[in-house]
Amino acid sequence: MEILYRLGSVLVAIAVGCGGVIGLFYLANYAINALPKPWNSRLLPWVYVSPALAILSAYLILPTIQTIYLSFFDGRSQNFVGLKNYIFAFTDPSMLVAFKNNLLWLVLVTGISVGLGLIVAVLVDKVRYEAVAKSLIFLPMSISFVGASVIWKFIYAYKPAGDDQIGLLNAIVVSLGFEPVGWLVERSVNNFALIAIMIWLYTGYCMVILSAAVKGIPEDVIEAAKIDGANSWQIFWRITVPMIRSTLLVVSTTVVILVLKVFDIVFVMTGGNQGTEVIASRMIKEMFNYRNFGRGSAIAVILLILIIPVMVSNIRRFRAQEKLR
Amino acid sequence: MASVTFEQVTKQFDDFTAVKNLNLEIADGEFLVFVGPSGCGKSTSLRLLAGLEDISSGQISIGDRPVNHLSPKDRDIAMVFQSYALYPHMSVFENMAFSLQLQGLSKTEVKKRVENAAAQLGIEMLLHRKPKELSGGQRQRVAVGRAIVRQPSVFLMDEPLSNLDAKLRVQARKEISKLHDELKTTFIYVTHDQVEAMTMGDRIAVMKDGILQQVDTPGNLYNNPVNMFVASFIGSPAMNFFGVEPVTDDGKTYLQLGQARIPLTTKLSGDRPITLGIRPENIYHPQYLPPDIAAVEIQATVNLIEMMGNELIVYLETPEKAEFVARLDPRVDLQSGQAIALILDANRIYLFDREQETVLF
Ligand SMILES: Nc1ncnc2c1ncn2[C@@H]1O[C@H](COP(=O)(O)OP(=O)(O)O)[C@@H](O)[C@H]1O
Numbered sequence: 001m002e003i004l005y006r007l008g009s010v011l012v013a014i015a016v017g018c019g020g021v022i023g024l025f026y027l028a029n030y031a032i033n034a035l036p037k038p039w040n041s042r043l044l045p046w047v048y049v050s051p052a053l054a055i056l057s058a059y060l061i062l063p064t065i066q067t068i069y070l071s072f073f074d075g076r077s078q079n080f081v082g083l084k085n086y087i088f089a090f091t092d093p094s095m096l097v098a099f100k101n102n103l104l105w106l107v108l109v110t111g112i113s114v115g116l117g118l119i120v121a122v123l124v125d126k127v128r129y130e131a132v133a134k135s136l137i138f139l140p141m142s143i144s145f146v147g148a149s150v151i152w153k154f155i156y157a158y159k160p161a162g163d164d165q166i167g168l169l170n171a172i173v174v175s176l177g178f179e180p181v182g183w184l185v186e187r188s189v190n191n192f193a194l195i196a197i198m199i200w201l202y203t204g205y206c207m208v209i210l211s212a213a214v215k216g217i218p219e220d221v222i223e224a225a226k227i228d229g230a231n232s233w234q235i236f237w238r239i240t241v242p243m244i245r246s247t248l249l250v251v252s253t254t255v256v257i258l259v260l261k262v263f264d265i266v267f268v269m270t271g272g273n274q275g276t277e278v279i280a281s282r283m284i285k286e287m288f289n290y291r292n293f294g295r296g297s298a299i300a301v302i303l304l305i306l307i308i309p310v311m312v313s314n315i316r317r318f319r320a321q322e323k324l325r
Numbered sequence: 326m327a328s329v330t331f332e333q334v335t336k337q338f339d340d341f342t343a344v345k346n347l348n349l350e351i352a353d354g355e356f357l358v359f360v361g362p363s364g365c366g367k368s369t370s371l372r373l374l375a376g377l378e379d380i381s382s383g384q385i386s387i388g389d390r391p392v393n394h395l396s397p398k399d400r401d402i403a404m405v406f407q408s409y410a411l412y413p414h415m416s417v418f419e420n421m422a423f424s425l426q427l428q429g430l431s432k433t434e435v436k437k438r439v440e441n442a443a444a445q446l447g448i449e450m451l452l453h454r455k456p457k458e459l460s461g462g463q464r465q466r467v468a469v470g471r472a473i474v475r476q477p478s479v480f481l482m483d484e485p486l487s488n489l490d491a492k493l494r495v496q497a498r499k500e501i502s503k504l505h506d507e508l509k510t511t512f513i514y515v516t517h518d519q520v521e522a523m524t525m526g527d528r529i530a531v532m533k534d535g536i537l538q539q540v541d542t543p544g545n546l547y548n549n550p551v552n553m554f555v556a557s558f559i560g561s562p563a564m565n566f567f568g569v570e571p572v573t574d575d576g577k578t579y580l581q582l583g584q585a586r587i588p589l590t591t592k593l594s595g596d597r598p599i600t601l602g603i604r605p606e607n608i609y610h611p612q613y614l615p616p617d618i619a620a621v622e623i624q625a626t627v628n629l630i631e632m633m634g635n636e637l638i639v640y641l642e643t644p645e646k647a648e649f650v651a652r653l654d655p656r657v658d659l660q661s662g663q664a665i666a667l668i669l670d671a672n673r674i675y676l677f678d679r680e681q682e683t684v685l686f
């Protein structure tokens with residue numbers, strides 16, 4: 001009975017919600033059409049865009065302003081402290097580690113996932129079971145960061161020497177006659193171990209987007225290059241790469257943005273210990289573990305400022321690409 | 326410069342045969358045109374020669390060198406594609422220089438050769454532009470330019486003019502012919518347009534359904550087609566065909582075409598059904614007869630008239646409802662629906678075996 005009642009309310013809510021939105025648009029449209037000639041067509045787009053704009057500002061722009069405001073106050077948001085939080089963010093040793101690690105993440109994840117994605121995209125173009133191969137590589141993309149982290153926790157699992165190794169990597173290492181490695185605690189490898197997870201997750205994404213671009217290159221342009229005397233290597237560097245340049249840039253910047261935001265992998269795998277902190281995980285820690293709203297907000301603002309230029313260039317390129325169509 | 330030989334060349338796509346047993350020798354310096362309806366295997370033949378497709382069986386040689394197992398770049402050929410296939414991210418100069426750079430020529434040599442080729446084609450002022458900033462005609466020239474800078478021994482062109490408008494096409498046709506005269510290299514040219522084939526080719530190879538029908542000079546193809554397909558493909562409007570019955574009267578053999586009787590000079594062997602072919606230009610109005618024809622009168626009704634200015638294309642049908650076309654003197658005054666008598670030139674008829682569709686003599 002209870003469940004039927006709930007189901008009923010869900011259906012009513014959906015009907016009212018959707019119906020309400022449709023009714024709203026319908027009414028607005030009606031009102032606009034009643035307006036005199038030049039005005040109705042000019043106002044019409046705004047009527048349709050305004051609900052989206054309103055929701056965007058309520059959930060994105062206002063919190064952003066709030067965050068910026070908070071970043072100039074102390075931990076409990078009571079006293080104005082000027083730039084103190086920012087000075088902390090750029091001088092505190094744990095923050096410096098986070099910056100350094102994030103740079104490593106940026107270079108390795110972007111470089112390897114885009115590079116590997118491109119190579120696979122070009123090679124898979126010639127494979128017979130292309131769809132199967134692509135699906136396999138794309139598969140990790142559908143797994144959440146947390147899910148992926150759980151999977152990789154098993155791959156990296158460590159038991160002291162002598163015990164049975166349940167982790168895939170250590171099982172291999174031990175069977176080759178070496179000592180097991182604490183992949184997530186050993187400072188020389190733990191950052192790379194985390195970075196590998198994100199590469200595994202995003203190579204598929206890069207490959208799929210780049211593969212579409214590679215397929216967009218007309219076959220006869222490649223044939224012309226073959227007749228002109230280019231070998232596969234020269235075709236790759238002098239025809240394929242320049243022709244998909246704008247897609248390469250869009251994919252790279254997208255990955256850069258994703259990397260700047262990464263925290264889940266670190267959070268689940270190491271909790272940021274043993275020198276694996278990144279900017280975003282540091283922010284979460286300040287905000288929710290230490291409840292220092294000022295510092296947390298300042299780090300958030302820094303992240304935002306880092307992302308904006310990448311975002312802008314990404315949008316610009318996307319527009320330029322659209323124009324070419 | 327090199328000759329090209331196809332020996333028993335067959336190309337199979339899965340269970341579909343695109344080119345079947347092609348035998349063809351193309352002389353050094355010749356301008357050979359492959360012509361035929363869309364899908365007949367012209368492009369495939371050219372791509373086999375270029376090395377863009379693998380041969381299923383047979384052998385292709387360039388000069389005296391078998392090239393079956395050579396990659397395109399080692400065949401010393403250049404190709405102009407129907408889509409032009411210019412490199413969109415490179416300027417015209419870079420497009421033309423690409424193959425030379427890959428050959429490792431010095432910068433000054435590359436520059437010299439690109440500029441010479443550009444001058445020859447009249448595209449010097451376009452060298453710094455990107456392909457998308459060019460008109461269709463300019464792109465076509467750049468595509469030709471990219472081929473000639475390499476100074477290959479064989480030029481391959483796959484319908485290079487089909488994306489141009491009619492006027493530009495006529496002009497580009499002349500330019501390519503002129504280029505051939507200047508370069509004196511072997512040109513192999515693919516087109517579906519018989520006018521292009523007739524005006525440009527030293528010899529024309531007519532293909533149908535992957536099978537080479539006839540290779541000959543334009544004049545010989547027009548005058549001595551080996552079968553009904555070649556007869557109808559070459560010439561526009563196409564040759565008319567009528568089913569005719571041989572009759573013997575007074576010891577003489579005639580072909581009965583409706584009421585008309587066409588005297589036969591040669592003796593027919595056997596008793597097979599015959600198709601008679603006559604070109605629209607060998608049908609005349611009685612008022613405008615040229616000298617030296619063997620006149621045979623036939624009756625017809627006018628269906629449709631197209632006034633071209635220099636000639637009249639008239640669509641007619643015989644009382645037996647066989648449709649045909651005639652090219653008449655433009656001074657003739659006709660109305661559609663009108664019944665008239667026209668004159669065939671019996672010296673210019675072709676006789677074909679109706680089943681085999683091959684010419685009888
Ligand atoms: N890569 C291919 N795979 C399968 N069939 C093909 C392929 N290329 C061409 N064909 C077929 O071969 C025939 C001849 O093609 P083509 O040589 O391109 O004809 P055209 O004379 O119009 O240039 C066509 O029926 C075409 O469908």
Ligand SMILES: [Mg+2]
Pocket residue numbers: 367368369483484
């Ligand atoms: Mg073709």
